[in-house]
Amino acid sequence: MDSALQDKIPTFGAKGQKADVSLGGGMSSLMSGPSRSAFEIFIIIMVAVVIIGGTELAIRLLEVPLYIFPPPSAIGMALVTEWPFLWPHLVTTLCELLIGFSIGASVGFVLAAVITQFPFAEKIITPYILLLVTTPMLALVPLLVLRFGFGWEPRIIAVALASGPMVMINSATGFRRVDLAKIALARSFGASTFQIFTKIRIPMAMPMIMVGLMVGSIFGLLTTVGAEMVGGAEGLGNRLNYYSSMIRMPQFFAVITLLAVIGISIYVIFFLIGKKWTSWES
Amino acid sequence: MLAASGSSVDAQNSVKMTVDGASKFYQTRSGGVHALDDVSIKVREGEFLCLLGPSGCGKSTLLWSMAGLHGLSGGEIRLGSEKITKPHPEIAMIFQEANLLPWRNLARNIELPFEIKKQDPDRERINKLLKRVGLEGFETKYPRELSGGMQQRASIVRSLAVNPSVLLMDEPFGALDAFTRDEMNLLIQEIWMETGKTIIFITHSISEAVFLADRIVVMSARPGRIANIVDVDLPRPRPVKIQTTPDFLDRVEAIKAMIDHRPS
Structure with missing residues (x-):
């Protein structure tokens, strides 16, 4: 990767006054750094306590049956007691997501970089990419199961097919943002096509590439879980099926909680990377 | 001070860059554009040359060709005896x-x-x-x-x-406010005097051209042609306030008249 991407961006953000990054605008209000006062933290915690406590109280007062909606305390307990049985599934899900997303994202990125250099080829390929973006890849899982069985292959293929086009379509938007003056600048110093690509085009496209990676990874997570529910003997999606068929709702919601944590973590990771690499764009 | 400054006396007459019969056509959606028509300039070693003209007169096209960033439809550009067809390490833009x-x-x-x-x-x-x-x-x-x-x-x-030994400047201060522009013009004059670089400077401001240049190439538009070449023999270093002297204003007026009275 271009060394430009490793730029330290020390001043922005640290002051807590920088403009939002193009992605995750909502996140920056949560994570605006040192400028957040103790009072704000107190309020954030209080609101969380009130919401969780209120849910707990409402469920107990209204005597909502456990199999309809378990109180937060029961979910918490289930998370702790089921953890020894859950974590292997968590690892499976994360591995599938990571491998599928890595394959999909790399192919999507390379395809975007190549295709935007040839407008004609881009016109030909774009409809198929849109087809991949708009078709739920989950629909392919039963088909893939017929070919590959109930192992990890169908799930990884589905994840790659779900995340790759997202990365591609957003990266392509980024690569199309050409600034002829900046390319001319690099050329005037004798830059090769490859140097123009690494030193001008990639950094220029980086904000949109980051958006693609974030959206692609979230789509990947959805597809991973869905694929596990449709055709998997393991993984958190499979656990959702298992617990719901046993009507063990606290355990079911414990899995949902884990999935929410994964999703938010992905968001935060890409938000922070994006903040570091794309803060130049205001 | 900054670099080996080529003695400007013996270099006065040696030619640094040659534009020889440069022509440029290109196609746009609305038809063909004749951007440059048989433009020939000899840029002297260590000279400060301004290309002056209205927008659309092809001065940027000419400069980008001199940088090796554009090709020409006809004619050629040489640095010394070397033909410029791609960016050259001696030339910076x-x-x-x-x-x-x-x-x-x-x-x-x-x-x-x-x-x-x-x-x-x-x-x-x-x-x-x-x-x-x-x-x-x-x-x-x-x-x-x-x-x-x-x-x-x-x-x-x-x-x-x-x-580099040649600096090509494409309306570098056009977007700056008047005060900053004066400051930058002074700075570039000082740098030029200290380094002895050959500078080719595009502007559409007549007073900027008269302030900076040894010679001004006045261009006319559609097709881009050389209308006139004007020597500016004001003594250097030129202070900002020279721009309000009658001599300076006369020169500006003379060039303005040249541009106004060209049939188009």
């Missing part, structure tokens, strides 16, 4: 509105040409230049934290850091 890379801080912007040429940055030279243009201590700042004048000074440092 300074663009409109500084053209810094917003994702790099000032130091890394200035290192860009060295990275491209796969050389170690000449720190000593860069620091000297930064000090010269008053940007010392701003190395870690990003372009958007700098004023327009500072950005353009940084881009001048970026170009001079690789020590």
Whole structure:
């Protein structure tokens, strides 16, 4: 990767006054750094306590049956007691997501970089990419199961097919943002096509590439879980099926909680990377 | 002071760059454009040459061709005896509105040409230049934290850091306010006098051209042609206030008349 991407961006953000990054605008209000006062933290915690406590109280007062909606305390307990049985599934899900997303994202990125250099080829390929973006890849899982069985292959293929086009379509938007003056600048110093690509085009496209990676990874997570529910003997999606068929709702919601944590973590990771690499764009 | 300054006396008459019968046509959606028509210029070694003309007169096309960034439809451009068909290490270009890379801080912007040429940055030279243009201590700042004048000074440092002998400047100060522009014109005059670079400078401001140039190539539009070549023999260094002297204003008026009275 271009060394430009490793730029330290020390001043922005640290002051807590920088403009939002193009992605995750909502996140920056949560994570605006040192400028957040103790009072704000107190309020954030209080609101969380009130919401969780209120849910707990409402469920107990209204005597909502456990199999309809378990109180937060029961979910918490289930998370702790089921953890020894859950974590292997968590690892499976994360591995599938990571491998599928890595394959999909790399192919999507390379395809975007190549295709935007040839407008004609881009016109030909774009409809198929849109087809991949708009078709739920989950629909392919039963088909893939017929070919590959109930192992990890169908799930990884589905994840790659779900995340790759997202990365591609957003990266392509980024690569199309050409600034002829900046390319001319690099050329005037004798830059090769490859140097123009690494030193001008990639950094220029980086904000949109980051958006693609974030959206692609979230789509990947959805597809991973869905694929596990449709055709998997393991993984958190499979656990959702298992617990719901046993009507063990606290355990079911414990899995949902884990999935929410994964999703938010992905968001935060890409938000922070994006903040570091794309803060130049205001 | 900054570099081996070529003695301007014996270099006075040697030709640095030659534009020989340059023509350029190109196609747009609305039809063909005849951007340059048989333009010939001999740029002298160490000269400050201004290309002056209205927008659309092909002066940018000509400059980009001299930088080896554009091809010509006819004619040729030579540096010494070497034909220019692609960017040349002896020629550096300074663009409109500084053209810094917003994702790099000032130091890394200035290192860009060295990275491209796969050389170690000449720190000593860069620091000297930064000090010269008053940007010392701003190395870690990003372009958007700098004023327009500072950005353009940084881009001048970026170009001079690789020590070219020819500087091509494409309306570099056009986007600056009048005060900053005067300041930049003084700076570029000083740098030119200190380094003895050959500078070809595009502007559409007559007074900027008269202030800076040894010779002004006045161009007319559609097709881009040379209307006139004017010598400016005002003594140097020229102070900002020279722009209000009658002699200066007369020269500006004379050129204005030349442009106004050309049939088009």
